[in-house]
Amino acid sequence: MLDYDALYALNEVVRYGGFDRGAQALSLTQSAVSQKIKRLEQNVGGPVIVRTKPLKPTPLGRELLAHFQKVSVLEEALNIESGLQESASPITVAVNNDVLATWFSLVLAKFSETRRNPVHVYNADQTQTREKLQQGGVMACISQTGTPVTGGQSIRLGTMYYQLYASPAFIARYISGSPSPEKVMQSPGLLYDEYDVTLLSDYQQTCFNLAPSFSSCHWYPSSHGFVKMAVDGVAWALLPTLQVVDEVKKGELVSLFPQQALGLPLFWHWTSIDSGALSDLTRAVKLIAKQQLKDVV
Incomplete structure (x- = not known):
């Protein structure tokens, strides 16, 4: 016992x-x-x-x-x-940084309308969250991988899109004339952490067929600071389009390649247990994701 x-x-x-x-x-x-x-x-x-x-x-x-x-x-x-x-x-959840910075607070607001369960959110890269669920560290997660863990379920939420942004001052200083991918990658850029290397590599290879290049990148592990450094002209940044709508409208940031976007599929995973609270959280995630993400199934 x-x-x-x-x-x-x-x-x-x-x-x-x-x-x-x-x-x-x-x-x-x-x-x-x-x-x-x-x-x-x-x-x-x-x-x-x-x-x-x-x-x-x-x-x-x-x-x-x-x-x-x-x-x-x-x-x-x-x-x-x-x-x-x-x-x-408590309901334990692992969520990646970009989702936390854009729409997951709306999930908790919706969930708290009917439930008083504390939600303990752990910040982990979207490539690591599923492993945390598989190891039993959390009860649910958002991942870029769709295959359910043993004893769990998953649903596709939609696609989060990323574009490369820079401030007008940065463009004037580092990119004369029409920007080319090669020229941009040689100028100062931003990485959130070591896991962000994978996302930027995917963008470089998928959108431009370029070999991964990070030698000119600053590392700055703060979502708010990440955007601010781009707005302040310190570097370009690969950002979720959801996160910088206001900055683009104000002219503080410009998409360097508006026709090139990297789509990151997102999936919600949860443990298969009979829990009304977890079911309500799942419903809240599905509802908010449908409102916020494109290409929802």
Whole structure:
């Protein structure tokens, strides 16, 4: 029989990345939390966390956390159905940065109209979110891959389009005359992080048949700052068209190649469990995606 009190302690320690903050969330001492984790490890016959900074679950720990999340959601449904209490278990979701910066807040606004469940959103690249779901770290995610994980479901949301933007000042400084892809790629550009390399590579190869080139790019991991640096003329940036509608209308940004756009398909994945809250979140995601994304199936 699993010790669910200890599982809850494991969940909080991993969520907050350490014993100190996990203990604060549980209103316990670090020693008490450590004892719970040790007891759990003895019960299951192996380590459940890797004691690094931040703490990470072992493969066994990930399985236990996935089980704990499913049980919590099922208990909530049973409690509501039986009228014992109106509990609200957290829903854990992994979402990529560009979706967070453009339309996922609308999903939470819609969801919160009828549900009071906290939604814990983890920021991860669209190439990594599905793996997080597969490992049991979250209950749902947005991914560029459509194949469902084992024990899960997926639906296509639509396509998010990206174009290359720069400010008029940047164009005047670095690109004389008509812009060519080669000339633009030799001028200062922007990358969000190491995962953004894949997106920019796809754009360069798909739209211009160019070999990937990043040697002139700044790295700046901030969505707001990413747009601001482009507006300020620091560099060009590959941005979602949704994110810069106002800047384009104001003339602060110009699409360097308006006929060339990279389409990124997006899929919503979720664990197949009987959860009214997760079903409502899925409905909210589908509704907002239909409003915001093109080429919706």
